[in-house]
Amino acid sequence: WTHPIQAPPADPMAWGAPSRVQALYDLCRRTFPSPSSAAPPPASAVRAISSLMDTISPADVGLRDDSPGDGGGGHGFFESAFVKGAARAPRWAQPITYLHVYECDAFSIGIFCLPTSAVIPLHDHPGMTVLSKILYGSMHVKSYDWVEPTVLASNRQVRLAKLHADDVLTAPCPTTVLYPQSGGNLHTFTSVASCAVLDVLAPPYAEDAGRICTYFNDYPFSSFSSGRAKTVDSPDNYAWIEAINSPVNINMRPGMYSGPTVQDRLS
DSSP: OOOOOOOOOSSGGGGGSOOHHHHHHHHHHHHOOOTTOOSOOOHHHHHHHHHHHHTOOGGGGTOBTTBOOOBOOOOGGGGSGGGTTEEOOOTTSOOEEEEEEEEOSSOEEEEEEEOTTOEEEEEOOTTOEEEEEEEEEEEEEEEEEEOSSOOBOSSSSOEEEEEEEEEEEESSOOOEEEOSSSSOSEEEEEEEEEEEEEEEEESOOBGGGTBOOOBEEEEEGGGSOOTTGGGOSOGGGEEEEEEOOSOEEOOEEEEOOOSOOOOOOOO
C-alpha cells in the first residue's frame, strides 16, 4: 500500500465558483429537508440527483483515477452506527478509506475508496435512500431486498430475501439508487479493481433514531427449509439472510477530503 496522490484542480481559482459538489449539496438540501419524513423523496427528485452525480468525476472531488484519499483526520461517518459492529482487521489488510464531505441530520455525502479485493460486508440501510456513483475502477455489487411479508426458516433465525443485483459495475456507469423497501437495501461491495464510490445517504445512520447498521451473512435458498418455500419462483433468485451478532472485521480508516469545500447553507 502506497500513499495515494490527490489531484489539484486544473485551475485553483475555479474552486471559487460553484462546484459540482456544491451543486450536489444544494440539490440534496432541497430534496431531503428533514430526516423525519418516512416516505422516500419523489422519483423526479431522485432522478435529478442521480443525473447530477452521473456528471461528477474523480477530479471534481479532489481525486485522480486509482488514487484514494490519504489518511488523516475524519469525522461524521466514522462516529456513526455503521462502524459500531466492526472489529479491527489484520494489519496487513489494505484499508478502505472514507472521505467525509458533509453530514447533517437529513443527509450525508462521502466517498469510499477501496483497494483491489477489498470488501464491504453485506449490510442494510434501515429507513434510508442511498445513491451511489462509482467514480473510477470496478466493483462487484450483490444486493437483496427482504421478502414481505416476512418469511423465516423453520429451524434457524434466518429471513428470506430476494436477489436484486449480482453484477460487476465499472466506471463510467450510471448512479444506482436503493430505497428503504426496494432497490437492494441490503448490499455488499467487493472491489475488482481499485475504485472509489461517491455516496449520498438520506437520512444518514443514526443510532438514537434507530438507523443502526446491521451486518449479515447470506446463504443459498437450499440451505434451509420453510413452510412457504413452494411460493418461491426460482431458488436462485432468493437467499436466506442471517444477522451477524459478533464484530465484523473491516479495515476502514478516515481520510482527508481535499475536494471543493461545501458551503453549508443550513444556517
